[in-house]
Amino acid sequence: MRGHDLRDFSSPRLWAGAGPLAMPAPLPAELGMAGVVVPLYPGVYSAMGWLMSDVKHDYIRSKLAGLVAVTADEIAGVFAILQSHAERDLRGEGFTPAR
Numbered sequence: 001m002r003g004h005d006l007r008d009f010s011s012p013r014l015w016a017g018a019g020p021l022a023m024p025a026p027l028p029a030e031l032g033m034a035g036v037v038v039p040l041y042p043g044v045y046s047a048m049g050w051l052m053s054d055v056k057h058d059y060i061r062s063k064l065a066g067l068v069a070v071t072a073d074e075i076a077g078v079f080a081i082l083q084s085h086a087e088r089d090l091r092g093e094g095f096t097p098a099r
């Protein structure tokens with residue numbers, strides 16, 4: 001088997017705002033797809049996804065060193081700093097420690 005035949009599928013248009021309306025058909029038409037599916041209210045669909053998504057922050061600290069040169073205490077210290085930054089940011093966004 002060499003994959004799926006795109007002519008058996010419709011292309012979903014799930015981008016934010018008017019994105020699905022701005023470019024509804026060129027690519028699916030070129031691929032010979034069966035059609036295009038556009039949500040009834042694409043802007044609402046996008047806003048709902050944003051409202052329902054989880055809060056996520058990434059905290060990263062890099063250190064260029066050989067593995068044997070880094071101690072467990074140094075790693076724990078970096079994690080403690082990153083955790084304090086995360087807690088501060090979440091408190092600033094209205095989250096309590098229990099949440």
